[in-house]
Amino acid sequence: MSKVAIVDYGMCNLDSVARAVEENGGTPIVTDQAAEIERAVRIILPGVGAFPDAMRNIRLLALDEILREQVYGKRIPFLGICLGMQMLASLGREGGDTPGLGWLQAEVRRFEPTATDRRIPHIGWNEVHLVADSPLFNGIPSGTDFYFVHSYHVVPSGNNEVLGWTPYCGQFVSAIQQDHIFGVQFHPEKSQRAGFQVLRNFLLL
Amino acid sequence: MLKTRIMPTLLYKNLGLVKGVAFDSWRRVGGAMQSIKVYNMREVDELIFFDITATVDGRPPDFELIDDLADECFMPLTVGGGVRSVADVRHLLQVGADKVAINTAALQSPELVREAATLFGSQCVVVSIDARRVDDSRYEVWTHSGTVPTGRDPVEVAVRAAELGAGEILLTSIDRDGTMSGYDLALNLAVSEVVSVPVVGSGGAGSYEDMAQLLAQTQVSAVAAASIFHFTEQTPREAKLYLKERGYHVRL
Numbered sequence: 001m002s003k004v005a006i007v008d009y010g011m012c013n014l015d016s017v018a019r020a021v022e023e024n025g026g027t028p029i030v031t032d033q034a035a036e037i038e039r040a041v042r043i044i045l046p047g048v049g050a051f052p053d054a055m056r057n058i059r060l061l062a063l064d065e066i067l068r069e070q071v072y073g074k075r076i077p078f079l080g081i082c083l084g085m086q087m088l089a090s091l092g093r094e095g096g097d098t099p100g101l102g103w104l105q106a107e108v109r110r111f112e113p114t115a116t117d118r119r120i121p122h123i124g125w126n127e128v129h130l131v132a133d134s135p136l137f138n139g140i141p142s143g144t145d146f147y148f149v150h151s152y153h154v155v156p157s158g159n160n161e162v163l164g165w166t167p168y169c170g171q172f173v174s175a176i177q178q179d180h181i182f183g184v185q186f187h188p189e190k191s192q193r194a195g196f197q198v199l200r201n202f203l204l205l
Numbered sequence: 206m207l208k209t210r211i212m213p214t215l216l217y218k219n220l221g222l223v224k225g226v227a228f229d230s231w232r233r234v235g236g237a238m239q240s241i242k243v244y245n246m247r248e249v250d251e252l253i254f255f256d257i258t259a260t261v262d263g264r265p266p267d268f269e270l271i272d273d274l275a276d277e278c279f280m281p282l283t284v285g286g287g288v289r290s291v292a293d294v295r296h297l298l299q300v301g302a303d304k305v306a307i308n309t310a311a312l313q314s315p316e317l318v319r320e321a322a323t324l325f326g327s328q329c330v331v332v333s334i335d336a337r338r339v340d341d342s343r344y345e346v347w348t349h350s351g352t353v354p355t356g357r358d359p360v361e362v363a364v365r366a367a368e369l370g371a372g373e374i375l376l377t378s379i380d381r382d383g384t385m386s387g388y389d390l391a392l393n394l395a396v397s398e399v400v401s402v403p404v405v406g407s408g409g410a411g412s413y414e415d416m417a418q419l420l421a422q423t424q425v426s427a428v429a430a431a432s433i434f435h436f437t438e439q440t441p442r443e444a445k446l447y448l449k450e451r452g453y454h455v456r457l
Contacts, residue, residue: 015301121328125208125456
């Protein structure tokens, strides 16, 4: 079974991600240790919480450098979930401006309410409309519902890396891919069949 | 489009699940783990789990129990009951709660809501409000599982909770709870039209039609229900089929 490092930076619901990885045939290791992350063949960066705290913790633990080395140096497939996807961006706008990991030219912005979608956070099941082929969504029809719970979303500077869009407050980017780096704004670990398929696809890359 | 959620509520007391009428006359309705496994299989939208005696007994949440349940719960899970500190919120999130509901403590120490929202994000902080009708135009919020009156108005409490950073309001009518006589539409309308965070309407569902009424006449984002799923043959999936036929957006 493939060892999957679930990066623990001290603030999120890691148990659910670990359990879902386990259910889908991976061996999860919840860790903040460089040695463990270096042994993993997949890396997942989960996330619940506020962007500035998350970035501060990642840097305090020097995980940003370790992740960069594994993902860019050794080309280990990487999946950012929710806040973990947002952290890939160059800049977060939550609670003032905070630089992100900067792997993706993008900003993280709060939803602007519209007349039809006036409630923030965006909580519940919503569609992901796929605009590019990706192994991450193998076997998943475009328009499938996934579970979201967030107030901020990623706004990339271009659309090259966009895999999927979701209609809320207009529409926002809900899945991205840059080669072997993936990010999803929804929670695959809580999205039942479709979510598990995404995790299996990630493990099978 | 964002779907309307149908959320079964599980109430936990003395090692098992219970359901009462107007927060009283509790009946046993089976084991928590068994229910979670069934709802997993049925792919329900989201689950609410409340330990209804924790606050009254002065206990913290049973973290071990929640850990075990969350390990088998592959759908979003809101956990409440006995949450009194930021440490409680953190611990519940760590063991697998996706959202933490704060009820009594949200009124006694509102700063807790602000701190939890700042630390963990609004999206995982639910303020749960239990209200009783006072007369034709007034409602009052009760805490401690509906045993302690507060003199506060539910709309005012909900607005304040959202200002403090709550990301969702779970609104329960104590009068309708367990009666299966329909949701309190006036109460749900009053709160849902004023706050700009999602509101989950709870208390009184006896039929799919009750859910349709709640969606037609208020602005709730989700409907919670317990008795209808415990004591009748009605299921979350059939509820959604019924609602879909009537033009509501649900996930099937």
